[in-house]
Amino acid sequence: MKRFRGFVKKEFFHIFRDKRSLFILFGMPIAQILLFGFAITNEINNVEVAILDYAKDSESEKIIQKLKASEYFNIETEITNEKAIASEFKKGKIKAVLLFEKDFSKKLHTENKATIQVITDATEPNIANTIANYTQSILLNYQNQNSSAKNIGINIQTRMLYNPELKSVFNFVPGVMTVILMLVSAMMTSISITREKELGTMEVLLVSPLKPFQVIVGKVFPYVFLSIINAIVIVSMGYFIFGMPINGSLFLLAFESILFIVTALSLGIFISTISKTQQTAMMISLMGLMLPVIILSGFIFPIASMPLPMQVMSNIIPAKWFIIIVKSIMLKGVGLQYIAKETLILVLMTVVYIGLSIKNYKTRLE
């Protein structure tokens, strides 16, 4: 035990001596969470839109004023004929053109029907769709205000639970936290163990009186410690800077975070047992994990909307389960019984990774 303690101490010493790595390990999560917390949002506003008004009459003027008043649209670009649309789209600044037909007011009053064409640059389907929806609702409001008809039928009272202001930062803080913990933990361990292998020092360690198990734990332990500090930093920043609530138990959140860190670390150990060089370890842990974690975890794209095979595949991404856990505890404020399934899956994944690592490790030593 004393020998083991000495080894862990040495590993800590190694990490803390390397000021640059230390700076990166602590500084980067802070920089990233600040950057993304303030900058990244799914909301769509200030979309640059041009108006092509063939009517130039009272109704079209009024509607244009409505559009200009909305925070969704920026209307700056002048456009006077349809031929200009394609070239404006190719320049990429404007995303849509709202086209008023000739005699807009007249048609509306005499024929009871007038049309507005919404031509969108749909290379970005999300923005195109949203522009169409926004325009539709602005038009509906405009008509409702002018309509004398009695308003009958069903009224909807909507309550947005857990995030009434629909802040996207509530979605991004858990996401960024997960991405950082996942990649830092898995990456760090995978490369730090392969590093010993590549430099030939692993053999030295293995002939020492320390058991292989102790060697691994000793190497991983400092990273558990570092990741926990990172988790604390991220949660506090989410709470103090971005106003994320912590409605559930802080103790439970801490427990789940440690569980997730251990899952990610054991994935890192597994990666290190299947790679000989740091480059291979890096390819698997960075190149192999980064995009799947970002795209398949539900961090940015809603999993329920994916095609079924992708939904099934998302189940093997540990990050998916941790994001659900963090959101449930912080925003919904629920207890362990509501996230028992997710917790169990993470435990199971950890066991599988460690089991596989031990199996691989033994065969390598022969």
Next chain:
Amino acid sequence: MRIIRYIIQKEFKQIFRDKGMLRLIFILPILQLLILSNAATFDVKNIKVAIVDNSHSMQSRALIEKFQMNSYFAETKLLNSSNEGIEYIKKGKTDAVIEIPQQFEKQLVNGNKTSIQVLINAIDGATAGVQNVYIAQIVKQFNLNITLENKNLSSQQNLSRIEMIPSFWYNKTLNYKTFMVQGILVLLVTMLTLFLSSMNIVREKELGTLEQINVTPIKKHQFIIGKLFPFWVLGLVILTIGLLIAKLVFNVPMLGNIFLVYLFTSIYLLLILGIGLFISNHTETQQQAMFIAWFFMVIFILMSGLFTPIESMPKWAQNITLLNPIRYFVEFIRMVLLKGAGLQEVLLNLSVITVFAITINGLAVWSYKKTN
């Protein structure tokens, strides 16, 4: 020139000797392009809604049926109380709960207003907003039907209406794959070349072989060019495979000039390799190099405008994206492939990338001399 050729030969041999690594270099990007392009969609579909029907009437059943028929809603569960509904939301078993009041039918038949309560799990604000719109649309449609049935009202109703005709250019069906495939390809090419190059030279440092090279007559620029050239080729190869997949598997339109894409990528790769070299120069171990490469990559990816719109970012963040190479590539490749933009329209992107490439490589070569 001969020396450079030898180094290049040596580097290629090294890459091809490590079969495991080689497999990873090709398989990881291809697999991810094939899989992840399907997953990256902002469509809101398969909404699960739980309905508490306190009215149990013809009208309430008619409204519920509207939800069941709508393709956006995957599940409509009937529950007994809204408390049960909230429990469902907490457990993640449903996205929204709709409660229909007891007096629902009575009030509707009498021509009065009635109201339903909608609870939405709003943790993901963007999705919740869209779900809200869909629910509102169904209810509006239902209202319209009632109005039309109620004939004496409809005669007085002011029926003049403004019709909106949407037309979606360049992507008529609003297909997300058309939009995502090249973007993800850009990410994969960037990640691959950045990670490999940033770890490569520092590796020689870490293993001590760099000292040996420095005492040979090989000049530094020869060494650097020899080291980086294979990755440049690799980037172009992966791009080619990716474009073929985009065309053959995902049927992505390619309207613009493909040579323009290669011209841009050639310069872009020099920029990425320059960043890799720069990272290599300023680190001592592969681990450090990897951390730095990772840090910038996450920022580059999330601030590229690929997943979230740049226009919605605050001004200062928009300004930061001006330094992001991926931003220019994503913009460029969409403009050329999807809109058929020509050299003139993408000249700005091309020149920015060129200036960046010259600057970073200049800095890298300069700092390389200083450290040795």
